[in-house]
Amino acid sequence: MRWRIYYILLFLLIFILSGCGSEEVSNESLKTVYITEVTFSQPVRDSQLTGILQPEKEAILSFQVAGQIEQEMMEIGTEAKKGEVLAAISSELYQWQAEAARAQLDEAQAVRQQVESGARAEEIKQAEAVFNQAKASAELARSEYQRMKSLYEAGAISESAFEAVITKLEVSEQQLTQAEEAYQLTLKGARDEQKKQVAAKVNQASSQSKLSQEQLEKTRLTAPFEGVVLEKFASVGELVSPGRAIYRFGYIDHLKVSLPVPSKEIKDWSTGKKVKVVNGTMVKVGEITRVSPATNRGTGTVTVEVVVDNKDRAWLSGETVSVINQIQEEKGIYLNPSAVIQKGEGGPYVFIFEQGQVRKQKVTVKKVVKGDLLVTSGLISGQKVVVQGANFLSDGEKVFGEEVK
Secondary structure, eight states: OHHHHHHHHHHHHHHHHHHHHHHHHHHHHSEEEEEEEOOEEOOEEEEEEEEEEEEEEEEEEEOSSOEEBOSOOOOTTOEEOTTOEEEEBOOHHHHHHHHHHHHHHHHHHHHHHHHHHOOOHHHHHHHHHHHHHHHHHHHHHHHHHHHHHHHHHTTOSOHHHHHHHHHHHHHHHHHHHHHHHHHHHHHHOOOHHHHHHHHHHHHHHHHHHHHHHHHHHTTEEEOSSSEEEEEEOOOTTOEEOTTOEEEEEEEEEEEEEEEEEEGGGGGGOOTTOEEEEEETTEEEEEEEEEEOSSOOTTTOEEEEEEEEEOTTOOSOTTOEEEEEEEEEOOOEEEEOGGGSBOOSTTOOEEEEEETTEEEEEEOEEEEEETTEEEEEESOOTTOEEEEESGGGOOTTOBEEEEEOO
16 A cells, blocks of 8 residues: 555656656747837937037127227226226317307207297387487488489589498498387297297207217217126227227126027927036036027028026136937837837737737837837837847747846
8 A cells, every 4th residue: 555655656756747847848949039018108318419608698899989098998807897987088079069069059048048038128128229220320311312312413422422322321221120120029029930940949959969968978988788808909099980899798607508409309499498518527507598480591400599607607608518408208118129120011010928929010110219119009008029039930929938127
């Protein structure tokens, strides 16, 4: 009985061992492929462009009037506040012109005041006296004319003497007319046309005075904004003309860099987005502040401006930097190209590993991102796909799958 139990146990052991051996032999005869479980992901890639740092604000400064520079000029690197005087030219001539124009304006305004107020009693009396005197002179000239006429007709005086009497009469008549008009004008006041003429002269004098004052102010060259003298193009004592460059002036507490972004990527470069700015071993965070509304005709790119803080003055205008924009790609399933077979009449396909065998599955590939293929249809998250050894498989083939990450 004991021997029978022994043989039964021995038989079972041999059966088990023979079964395991056959399984090992079976696995060794199958192809080994490497598989991975696919999931949806949304990778991030770096878009890197290079550009040259420039002041955030920059201006070429010049005088708007001609003259000789007389004030000591600021040197390169000197900082200035908005409105601070950077240089000045001789202002004596412009000062005199401004004062003369102001005097003309004061005179014109006094005349207008007199016209609008009307004549005073003293002025009326004076005009009346002048009129009476002219009237008396004219009557005397008429009387003398009558007397001399009789003498001339009698041949007692020469023709030239009589002509002198006629001239004297004509002059006295004209003076009487003018005196009478002045007297009547003093009584009645200025006419509307005269008031308009006086007002026009005031306006003209006012414009000239304002222009002269502006010319005087332009003898000083001031900083248009807070900044630093970057370049100097003139010296004290030089005679300069309007528009000649004197300084290159810029604000460097913030620097900007202009980038030529391909138009197909412009949707990922939006105003306000933060980007990395790399200058050698230093990295700063910049911000996109402007995106051009138009594409450059020659290059097909779109100009984007990035501003970076430079209050520490660690970076200099003119240095070349790299700008890195992290772009989040489309969400989907990304596979190594070795997993996708690009052949067959039906288009690209992969092998899905299920229960020890592979199944051919058609897929749609949209684009390559960072070396991987974006599969937009044909796969679902959680499926296991052959990523190595797929080129030597056939649909439905049994394989040994080894999972890799």
